[in-house]
Amino acid sequence: MRIDLVRGSLDLLLLGVLESEELHGYAVIERLKTSSGGLFDLPEGTIYPALHRLEAEGLLTSSSTTVDGRRRRVYAITPEGRNARRSREERWRSFTVGVRRVLGDGP
């Protein structure tokens, strides 16, 4: 899927992926890919800036662990992130309903 189509929803997707468990960047990318059935095979370089931005906004928090001698940064959603995910999901659902109506595909 084209990145420009996903970009507007990338934050929501990342918050959604991290809602249930803490993951490091590589695992986030893999989870996005597998849970979307391969649809969201996004350029990997776009994910880390988005994760950093969400962390800077206080929607995610990260901690460093050591795995196989390598430092690994693991991301977790914050309570503010959960609230943001809910509100963004509502907005996204309204948006898709609008798009479907315009395209003559909705209720």
Place this chain on the structure above:
Amino acid sequence: MTAIEDYLRDLSSRLHPARRQDYVHDEVEDHLRTTAEALVREGFSDADAAQEAIRRIGPADSLARQLTSTFPRPPSLLGGLTCLRTYRSLGYLVVGWPVAPLSLLTLDTGWSLLMIVAVVPWLSFSITHRAWATMEGTTASWLLDVPVARSGATGHGGWRRAVDLVGGTVLAALLLTGILASLVLITVPATYQRTEIVVAWQSVDNAVDAVICAAVGAIGLLGVLATVHRTVPVLRRLASPR
């Protein structure tokens, strides 16, 4: 996997500041090596796996540019400076009442001059906001070790420019009035005339000051809240073990 090391070196050289270089370096290294290991398990050679991992994450300059744009920004010094101005104006109000009329006018003129330098647009573009941007940038890179805003640091939105314009005009009028009043005080010989002029001037001046101080105080309070709101996460992040 020399290719990965070269990539990481290139990426780090494009990132500023040093603390963020480590932060990014470790994460991207973990990503690249994890990707490469997965590719090796799929049948890639070590060298091909490293190249493919690098291709997937994209060019170092592009990644560095995107990552740098997400680095936490320092709390603006504007809030702090606004607070300082608030304290100064409040202090002026407290101290100004009991002091002698001429001293009061001198204080007022000096204070108005400072305020004009601080807010008037044609000066702020050339002097104060450049100075503030430099201070903010220097503090950011030196003290907080976070990136410097290289563009837009001196820029003003439309409403702020309008506030600057109105504020600058009002304060310029105050300054001119203060200077004129000082000249009148010096040239008018009769004591009773002086007293009447001073009283008249003070009543207008204090009313204007009260309005200005209330507005500046409200902005200052917002500045304090914004500064605290933005500083706490930055400090917490800096203090947290990596």
